[in-house]
Amino acid sequence: MKRLLAPTMVLLILVTGCGPKLTPEEEILQADNQYLHELLQQWYWWRDDVDLAIEPSEFTSPEALLDQVRYEELDRWSYVGNWAEFNALFSGGNYAGYGFGAKWDADGNLWIRSVYDDSPFGEAGVERGWKMLAVDGTDVQSITDFGVAFGPNEEGVSNTFLLEDLEGETHEMTLAKTTVNINAVLHRSVIEQNETKIGYLVFNTFVATANQELDEAFAYISSEGATELVLDLRYNGGGSVLVAEYLANYLAPSSAQGQVFSLQQHVSDRSENDVTYTINKQGGLELSRITILTTNSSASASDLIINGLRPFLDVVLIGTEATPGKPVGSYGWQRDPYVYSLIAFRMINADGEADYFNGFEPNQTAGDGLAFAWGDPEETMLAAALQYYG
Structure with missing residues (x-):
């Protein structure tokens, strides 16, 4: 046995010493893949439903790795992108x-x-x-x-x-x-109908810079004496949960003060990151109902607004079809030049409702009146909404 051991050790040393050396580019690729793999193991909402027993170095890119392990049944949103573009859009609200x-x-x-x-x-x-x-x-x-x-x-x-x-x-x-x-508020106006003043707000994105625009929009709507509101989210693909909470504070009635708007829930061993967003009533608008205009582009934080308000308001949806349905959210992890945007939590409303992956169906269908300017009472979707107010 001893005679065999020494040659074996020499052979191992020779094989190890003669192995191919990684290029700097290959070393970076392996590090990128390894980092993504660790994020998936630690944070990915569906980590228990996918096979993460993989070797990161075997993949030709982080995108290829994510495509291999993605939970295909439900995950339509996790992606690997460019960090600079991601940061400019979601933090600064700008693009070329x-x-x-x-x-x-x-x-x-x-x-x-x-x-x-x-x-x-x-x-x-x-x-x-x-x-x-x-x-x-x-x-x-x-x-x-x-x-x-x-x-x-x-x-x-x-x-x-x-x-x-x-x-x-x-x-x-x-x-x-x-x-x-980007201006998040595309239009604001007040329409008077049968002695009722109805605010109309077109909100296009939950970008981080939107709060001041919302302050100005609701100050205007209140100053004009509006007592009802049509919220137009037809093209709003989502964005910041914090901005969604900020908007909800204007929409929820005073009776919802301190109540749960949404619980942000992570995987079990990341529960210390769970966040409960509560209503902190803002503005003078006291709604008992709200009409929201939607399409299949009204996603993510738009779905969150609908789900989060339902325990407190009569939410009437008017739109072309169901919303996409996204009761989950993501973080963006930076590793230049990449951003790893992975689904890491779900959002639960005050009634415990969270699994709306099929979206929200409209209470009344109406087409998108593309030939009309914002605020035109004859625009198809807005006209349908105004019918609810007599």
């Missing part, structure tokens, strides 16, 4: 672009659905309800890839647009991309 959103209708028309104030489109006077006809001389119906047509999202990149306004007049304008500062 033209500052508009567009949407096709069933007849093949491309409508401007929303415009940010501090953007090339906003400063050029473009509004919701305008129609985009052509880009750089090419009819929009002939464009197969708008990402290519618009060019990279970098400051200075320009295009020439042919647009039709609400009165049917056409406008040709050449605009250059800049850093767009």
Whole structure:
């Protein structure tokens, strides 16, 4: 036995010493994958439902690793992205672009659905309800890839647009991309109907910078004497839970003061990170009911608002179809150049309701009136909401 042992040890030393040396890029990749693997083991909401007994070094990228272990049945949201873009959008509320959103209708028309104030489109006077006809001389119906047509999202990149306004007049304008500062409140107004004043608020994103805009919007709505509210979340894809709580404080009645808006619950050995968000009533609006406009783009924190308010208000949904349904939330872990955004908790309302993965169905269906400006009482979804107020 002793005679065999020494040669075996020599062989092991030789094999180990002659192994391939990792390049600096391979070392970084292994470290990136290892970090993601540890996050999944420690934080991932569905960690007990997936196979994490893997070797991180075997994957060609963090994206490939996440795709392998993702809980496919429910997880539609965890991703690996670019940290700088993630941080700019969710913390600073800005990005490089033209500052508009567009949407096709069933007849093949491309409508401007929303415009940010501090953007090339906003400063050029473009509004919701305008129609985009052509880009750089090419009819929009002939464009197969708008990402290519618009060019990279970098400051200075320009295009020439042919647009039709609400009165049917056409406008040709050449605009250059800049850093767009997102305004979360796209519109606020008060509509008087049958001696009832109804506030109308279009809230587009729960970005971290939104609180001041909400303060100003609700101060205006209250100063105009509104006693009812239509909250338009039709394009709101979510964002900060803290901003959702802030908005809920304006919407909930005084009787909900101190009650649970939502419990943020983590995996068992991370329960010290659980957070209970309670109602701290703000503003003078005392609602017993609220009408919320939704589409399949009203996700995440928009779902949270609906679920969190239901124990305290009659919540009426008017929309095109069910919301996406996202009763879970994520954190963004930074490891340059990546952000690892993983589902790490679920949100539970005061009645213990948390599993709305199929979304919330509208109480009344209504189409998206793309040809109308914000606040027009004839716009399809807003008109349907106003019917609830006599």
